[in-house]
Amino acid sequence: MPDAPLTDLQMKQAAERFGTPLYAYSAAELDAALSRVQAAFGDARIWYAMKANPNLTLLRRMQSAGVGFECVSLGELARAVKVEADGDHLLVNGPAKSDEEYRLGGDLGATFIVDRLGEVALLPPASRVLVRVNPGLSVSTHDHLATGAAHSKFGVRPDQLPDVLAALRSGGHTLRGLHLHVGSAIRDAGDFAAAFARVAELHTLTGPLEVLDVGGGWGLGADLHGIAARAKEAAASFGAVLWVEPGRYLVAQAGVLLTRVMGHKQTGRDFTLLDAGMTELLRPMLYGAAHPVQALWEGEATTSDLAGPACESGDLLxxxxxxxxxxxxxxxxxxxxxxxxxxxxxxxxxxxPRPAEVLWDGTQWVTMRRRETAEDIWAAEV
Ligand SMILES: Cc1ncc(COP(=O)(O)O)c(C=O)c1O
Incomplete structure (x- = not known):
């Protein structure tokens, strides 16, 4: 089982002080994850996929380390504006961008990731662009996390690429490079190698490019050095610099969800009832994700299902x-x-109400987000 990024004492004190359910993070582990990425990918440019955790405190930490942001919604762009990120540190991505997203991204001077031919006509004048390629490959992850398969909704098929490149040229936009992201929580470096190799073949269509952006998607424990070596080879076939867009890898291991036992019951199964469930951590229900757990009480080992407080049969952690x-x-x-x-x-x-989020900065707890209240939830209602 992986080690918790915080000591038992730290977790107990945080739960006591801030209540549960609680998201608690370790600054040291955030720094360690970024260092691992930098060590593996060398001088590749890092863009944090803020969808993984868009908390402003985290964004400011990433920003002070020189990391840019990949944004996929108007709200994420607004967060980037809030932390005063400039256009050179912003990617605007998404399969169905709104007019407001094009307008704000354009005003900020962000680089757009174009996902389909029809998008070219919607871009602000003289946009800087990457074109997302769908390599048509299945990868070893949950189907909902696979984004580069032939049936997935993302990107441009290789045979569609010439038309997109021609439309960009005639529209007066600047093609900076190609982009791909084949999925999330992928641990098999071979999946990345196959996807990168397929995109590298496209240099015959594009000629030399400024950038190859290979996305993120690295599962925890994936061979980063192996993935980086293949990514660098692919970038070299375009004479391009390498960009990467990790989300999970940069923040997953730094955070724990602290929850208290509410009780215990047996039906056909044995359940440990918790004060956190699908509303706090959706991944087990959404993707069948299995999060390692660390219990802070003693006893002989037994097995149990972890059940949340929601009136939903699927509310299991x-x-x-x-x-x-x-x-x-x-x-x-x-x-x-x-x-x-x-x-x-x-x-x-x-x-x-959504949980508070707190960060152990090495000497003290910093509140990253206060616990929401019921009033916060209905504030926009009439
Ligand atoms: C285009 C793109 N880049 C990067 C990421 C980050 O993926 P991960 O958190 O698995 O690294 C995602 C996740 O969905 C994505 O869609």
Whole structure:
């Protein structure tokens, strides 16, 4: 099992002070993840896919390390504006961009990632552009996380690329390079190698390019050095500099979701009931994701399903999880590797206020987001 990024004592103190459910992060682990990426990818340019966790405190930390942002919504662009990112540090991506996204991205001087031919006519004048390629490859991850397969909605097929390039030229836009992102939580370096090789073949259509952006998608524990070596080879076939867009890898291991045991019951299954569930951490329900857990009580090992408080049968955070027996109400459990797509995907379903987020900066806890209230949730209602 992976180590928690925070000590038991730190997690207990945070839960005591800020309440649960709580997202708690370690600044040291955030720094360590960025250093691992920099070590593997050398002078490649790093763009943080802020969808993984768009908290402003995290964005400011990334920004001070020189990392740019990949944005996929008007709200994410607004966050970039809020932290005063400039156009040279902004990518605007997404399969169905709104007029407002084109306008704001254009005003900011961001680089657009074009996802289909019809988009070229919608771009602001003289846009700088990457074209996203769909390499038509299946990868080893959950189907909802695969984005480069022939049936996925993303990108331009290689045979469609010449028309897109011609439209960009006649529209007066600047083609900076190609882009691909074949999926998320992929651990097999071979999947990346196959996708990069397929895109590298396209140099015969494009000629030399300024940039090859190979996206993110690296699962935790993936061979970053192996992936980087293949990515650099692909970039070299265009004479391009390499860009990468990690989300999960930069923030997942830094974060834990702290939750307290509410009780225990048996039906056909054995359930440990928690004060966190699908509203705080959707990934188990959405993708069948299995987050490692660390229990902060003692006992002999037993197995149990982890159930949240929602009136939904699917509101489970784990199946057949090994836990110490004898948990009592109030005992603390940490769901690990929860820093990416955890808080970001939390919802207010059932008028459950979203959790606070706190950061251990090495000497003290910093509040990154206060706990939401019911009033926050209905503030926009009349
Ligand atoms: C285009 C693009 N780039 C980067 C990412 C980040 O992926 P990950 O968090 O798996 O690294 C995503 C995730 O969906 C994406 O769609």
């Amino acid at each position: 784990g199946h057949d999880v090994t836990l110490p027996a004898g948990a009592v109400r109030g005992d603390l459990l940490a769901l690990l590797e929860a820093g990416a797509y955890g808080a970001a995907m939390s919802s207010t379903y059932l008028t459950r």
